[in-house]
Amino acid sequence: xxxxxxxxxxxxxxALLCDDGxxxxxxxxxxxxxxxxxxxxxxxxxxxxxxLDLMVGYDKAIIIDAIQTTDGKAGQIYRLDPKVFxxxxxxxxxxxxxxxxxxxxxxxxxxxxxQQIIIFAVEVSDVNTFSEECTPEVQKAIPRCVRMVLQxxxxxx
Amino acid sequence: MKKIxxxxxxxxxxxxxxxxxxxxxxxxxxxxxxVPELRGFEKFSEGRLAxxxxxxxxxxxGVCPEAHHMASxxxxxxxxxxxxxxxxxxxxxxxxxxxxxTDHTTHFYILAGPDFIMGPEAPxxxxxxxxxxxxxxxxxxxxxxxxxxxxxHIIHMLGGRAVHPVxxxxxxxxxxxxxxxxxxxxxxxxxxxxxxxxxxxxxDDIVLKNKEYVxxxxxxxxxHRTYYMGLVDDxxxxxxxxxxxxxxxPDGKEFAKYAPREYLDHVAEHVEPWSxxxxxxxKKVGWKGFVDGKDSGVFRATPLSRLNAADGxxxxxxxxAYEKFYSTLGGKPVHHTLATHWARxxxxxxxxxxxxxxxxxxxITSPDIRTIPTAKPDEGVGIVEAPRGTLTHHYITDENGIxxxxxxxxxxxxxxxxVNMSVNKxxxxxxxxxxxxxxxxxxxxxxxxxxxxxxxxxxxHTLSGQAPMEVVIYNSKGxxxxxxxx
Numbered sequence: 001x002x003x004x005x006x007x008x009x010x011x012x013x014x015a016l017l018c019d020d021g022x023x024x025x026x027x028x029x030x031x032x033x034x035x036x037x038x039x040x041x042x043x044x045x046x047x048x049x050x051x052l053d054l055m056v057g058y059d060k061a062i063i064i065d066a067i068q069t070t071d072g073k074a075g076q077i078y079r080l081d082p083k084v085f086x087x088x089x090x091x092x093x094x095x096x097x098x099x100x101x102x103x104x105x106x107x108x109x110x111x112x113x114x115q116q117i118i119i120f121a122v123e124v125s126d127v128n129t130f131s132e133e134c135t136p137e138v139q140k141a142i143p144r145c146v147r148m149v150l151q152x153x154x155x156x157x
Numbered sequence: 158m159k160k161i162x163x164x165x166x167x168x169x170x171x172x173x174x175x176x177x178x179x180x181x182x183x184x185x186x187x188x189x190x191x192v193p194e195l196r197g198f199e200k201f202s203e204g205r206l207a208x209x210x211x212x213x214x215x216x217x218x219g220v221c222p223e224a225h226h227m228a229s230x231x232x233x234x235x236x237x238x239x240x241x242x243x244x245x246x247x248x249x250x251x252x253x254x255x256x257x258x259t260d261h262t263t264h265f266y267i268l269a270g271p272d273f274i275m276g277p278e279a280p281x282x283x284x285x286x287x288x289x290x291x292x293x294x295x296x297x298x299x300x301x302x303x304x305x306x307x308x309x310h311i312i313h314m315l316g317g318r319a320v321h322p323v324x325x326x327x328x329x330x331x332x333x334x335x336x337x338x339x340x341x342x343x344x345x346x347x348x349x350x351x352x353x354x355x356x357x358x359x360x361d362d363i364v365l366k367n368k369e370y371v372x373x374x375x376x377x378x379x380x381h382r383t384y385y386m387g388l389v390d391d392x393x394x395x396x397x398x399x400x401x402x403x404x405x406x407p408d409g410k411e412f413a414k415y416a417p418r419e420y421l422d423h424v425a426e427h428v429e430p431w432s433x434x435x436x437x438x439x440k441k442v443g444w445k446g447f448v449d450g451k452d453s454g455v456f457r458a459t460p461l462s463r464l465n466a467a468d469g470x471x472x473x474x475x476x477x478a479y480e481k482f483y484s485t486l487g488g489k490p491v492h493h494t495l496a497t498h499w500a501r502x503x504x505x506x507x508x509x510x511x512x513x514x515x516x517x518x519x520x521i522t523s524p525d526i527r528t529i530p531t532a533k534p535d536e537g538v539g540i541v542e543a544p545r546g547t548l549t550h551h552y553i554t555d556e557n558g559i560x561x562x563x564x565x566x567x568x569x570x571x572x573x574x575x576v577n578m579s580v581n582k583x584x585x586x587x588x589x590x591x592x593x594x595x596x597x598x599x600x601x602x603x604x605x606x607x608x609x610x611x612x613x614x615x616x617x618h619t620l621s622g623q624a625p626m627e628v629v630i631y632n633s634k635g636x637x638x639x640x641x642x643x
Contacts, residue, residue, distance in 0.1 A: 016201070016216050045216060045321065049263060053306055105286050109299050130201040 004038040005156050008058040008114070009149065010051075011043045012065040018131040019074075019124030019138045023064040026120075026145045033150065052102040052113070060156070061114040062149055067121035075137035076123040077145050079152075118152060120145055175580055175602070183590035188581045189431055190573075190606065202563040207236055207534060207554050211325050214550065214565070222321055223256040223312065224543035224568070225550075227398065230325025232550040235417070236537025236558075237327040237530035244523035245329035248315065250398040251342065251515040252324060253541070255311040257397055257508035258304060258349045260544040261460075261501050264610050265356060266301045269498045272604050273364050277373075278597030293359070304352045307345040314338055329527030336522055343516040349509035350474070357478055357502050364499075365485070374495040375486070378586035379605060381449040381578055382407040382492050384439055384456035386571065387463030388542045389414075394471040395463050395507060397542040403466045404439065407451050409490040413441070417540040420549055424566065425454075427574070436574040437566060447578050455578065458546035458571040459609055460500040465490035472514065475507035494579050497608035501544075534558045543568040545610040572609045579605040 011027025014020045027043045034041055044054060055061055067078065106113050122141050124134075133139070180186040198217060205213065211229040215222035227249065234241060241249075271284045274292055283291075290298035315332055316322020324330055334342065364370045373379070389403045390396040402420065404413040415423055426435040427444045438444045438454030445453040456462075470476040482503055483489050486496055515521060538551045546568035553562040583605035587598055 014216060016198075016213070045222070049267060049305070050309075052302075053309055056306070101285060101287060105290065105298070106302070108287070108290060109295060109302055111302065130198055 004036075005059045006057070007039045007060045007062065007153070007156070008055060009034070009039060009041045009062045010054065010064070011041075012045070012051075012063060014045050014127075015043075015132060016130055018126045018129045019122075019134045020066050020127040021132070022066050022122045022124060022134055022138050022142065022145075025134065025142050026064045026122075026149065029142065029146045030149055033146065034153065036153070039153065049102045049105075051099055052106045052111070055113055056106070056111050058112075058114045060116045061118070062152060063117065063119045064145060064149065065119065065121055066124040066127060068124060068127070072123035073137075074123055074125040074135060075141040077141055077148060078119075078121045078123070079148065080119040080121055081117075120148060120152075175606075177584050177588065177602075179588070183588075185581070185585045185588050188577075188584045190577045190580050199563045199565060202552075202560050205560050207233060207552055207558040207560055208327060210550070210552065210560070210563075212321070212323065215321055217567075221256075221260060221543055221545070221568075223253065223316075224541060224548050226322055226325055227253055228539045228541045228543075228548045228550040230327070230539065231399070231417075231541060232537045232539030232552055233325075233327035234537070235539060236534045236552055236554060238532035238534075239328035239528050239530040241329040241528055242523075242525045244333065244520045245526045245528075246399070247515055247518055247521055248330050248333060248526060249325065251512060251521065252312065252315050252322075252330075253398045254508045254512040254515065255308045255342075255345070255349075257544060258353075258505065258512065259308045259312075261505040261508065262301060262304050262352070262356075264544070265498065265501055265505070268610070269501075269607060272600070272607065273370060273498070277601050277604060278595070281596060281600075284600070293363075297355075297359070300352055300355065304349060308349065311342055311345060314341075326527060328530050333524055333526045334522050339516060339522050343513065346509060346513035346516050350506070350513055353502065353506035353509045354474070356505060360499055360502055374493050376586075378583050379495045379579070380492050381457075381494065381575065381582065382451075383449050383575060384412060384442070384454070385462035385465035385490060386456050386458040386547055387466035388540065388547065389467050390471060392471075393468040395467040395469075395504070396471070397504075397508070399541075402540060402547060404456060405466050405490060407449070407490070407492070409465065412439070417538040417549070420538060420540065420551070420566075426566075432573075434570060434573045436577075437571050438574065447574055447581065449578060455574045456571070457575045458568065459497050460504050460544075461491060461494070461497040461608070462546070463542060464500045464503060470503070470507050472507050472510035475503055475510055478503045478506055494605065494608050501610075545569060546571045569609070569611050572611075576606045576609055576611065579609075 009027060009030055011023040013023040015024040024043045027041055031041045042054065103113065122138060122145055124138050126135050175188060175190055177188040178186045202210065202213065211226045211233065214229045215226040217225055266289065267286050270289050271286065275284045275288045279288065312322060316324040317332065324332065384404055384406055386402060386404050388396050388400045390400045393403065401414050401416055403411060406412045413423055423440055424437050425440040426437050428435055439456055442452065442454035449455060464479060464482065470479045482499060483491065486493065533556045534554045536553045538549065540547060540549050548568045549566040551564040552560055554560055580602060583602045587601055588594065
């Protein structure tokens with residue numbers, strides 16, 4: 001590839017809702033640490049179709065978000081390939097505006113959307129309390145997640 | 158008693174749960190629309206600087222941050238006793254109109270559209286936006302995306318960033334428009350007007366020309382005679398940004414008209430033990446339970462309500478659409494909840510036309526965009542029409558502008574009682590003894606609340622949050638006898 005991979009780092013969540021803000025905090029930290037013209041770092045609380053709007057024009061997207069799994073331990077970080085959502089895609093697409101559907105919608109319309117999407121998901125415990133801080137285990141995961149994203153960036157052109 | 162749960166209900170912003178209880182005969186005994194609503198935001202606001210509220214409150218919700226931002230900004234004008242210069246008011250309305258274009262477009266095509274374009278009982282795998290574009294064509298899908306993007310770009314231009322704008326300030330706005338930017342807004346507005354006209358045509362072709370759909374819209378299952386609320390200008394025309402709140406009774410006669418500061422004289426909140434959500438009602442009529450009619454204080458605040466509560470639209474094409482709406486549906490007011498989808502498109506056209514008018518206003522590029530507040534802050538109320546209904550912000554501060562008390566009546570909450578009634582009525586009409594409870598039937602019940610464009614939890618947002626819809630049916634002993642999963 002001649003030109004550099006235009007990359008969007010997107011922290012998702014709601015910074016008023018305790019652990020739900022973890023993606024926002026990781027992105028905030030990355031803003032200070034990433035200084036490459038082809039990389040944009042953004043924080044957002046929007047979902048679904050609005051995410052699609054933000055991603056148009058990028059070659060690669062790195063998304064950081066909160067996740068809650070059945071047996072997860074708060075603070076665990078998963079590096080997910082959206083392919084794992086393939087199974088979820090079809091159940092989810094019945095529900096309107098979730099992200100995989102939005103992505104498929106955009107691709108059908110021929111929008112320039114990231115070819116590669118990597119998701120860093122941080123296992124969280126509290127997303128229902130109004131608070132501008134994460135719970136301690138999730139707080140500790142923030143610098144770890146930042147390092148993982150930086151590592152991911154290092155491995156690309 | 159049998160219990161049917163629809164949990165979580167789909168295609169709304171946030172999470173909710175509908176529980177339907179059947180009696181031994183298999184008829185609907187009662188139903189409850191429950192919301193695991195996040196609580197405590199008002200408490201969270203205490204001790205903060207009032208001027209931070211337009212930034213903080215818009216983060217409550219990832220769906221309509223602009224509505225909270227604008228209600229909060231207007232509340233600060235009142236709190237600091239400052240009147241913004243005319244260009245600032247126009248810029249705010251321009252910003253707000255462009256936001257309406259995006260939000261109403263999303264609701265119609267993404268959330269409401271699948272039920273009509275694919276059909277209420279189409280297989281779930283097709284009843285979504287992908288099915289919609291497969292049917293109506295990629296071109297219209299492209300127009301949806303294009304309209305959203307261009308209008309988002311205006312929000313970005315004025316608000317300084319793509320989401321969570323930094324635009325409204327007490328006494329004005331942070332940024333104006335230069336001539337190049339103005340031209341871009343004008344071009345976007347022209348396209349938005351065409352898109353809105355096209356959308357009304359789509360509605361006409363797909364819904365109004367289909368007798369089955371029209372029968373469904375006017376059917377008793379989806380009808381309630383309630384009071385209606387909406388902001389109006391000084392000629393009683395629909396306004397999203399400013400004006401007085403007008404309430405009409407179920408016969409369409411003006412019942413009340415009040416300035417934002419007087420809202421507590423008119424609206425009170427009823428509490429039920431089974432829901433965190435409060436149920437606002439008209440104080441001067443009183444709470445009579447989940448019933449409609451003139452004696453019940455239940456009101457609705459939706460696009461349909463705004464049309465009912467006004468005498469017309471302030472722009473020519475929207476006025477034409479308004480007249481067609483009422484002549485087709487048998488005069489004012491219209492009580493058919495499903496007609497809200499049509500009303501939303503009439504409003505889409507108004508928002509686009511208003512955007513175009515404002516983009517050509519000679520004052521719109523004026524640099525006179527702020528009056529610096531000098532008075533001591535004490536108390537303020539700001540009301541705007543959020544796309545989904547009337548939105549009220551009320552703050553009380555100390556003399557340094559530190560919040561002592563905040564009260565927010567968010568758009569969805571206004572409609573809480575009506576949503577319950579709508580779900581209950583549809584369930585009673587559709588669930589009959591011996592009739593199989595199919596996914597399509599349950600979707601028809603969901604269609605009773607979808608017109609309200611509910612925005613519930615205002616943005617808890619985790620990756621795994623999108624659980625599939627599950628329907629559980631219990632027998633009278635509380636045992637699960639059937640499970641339906643989409």
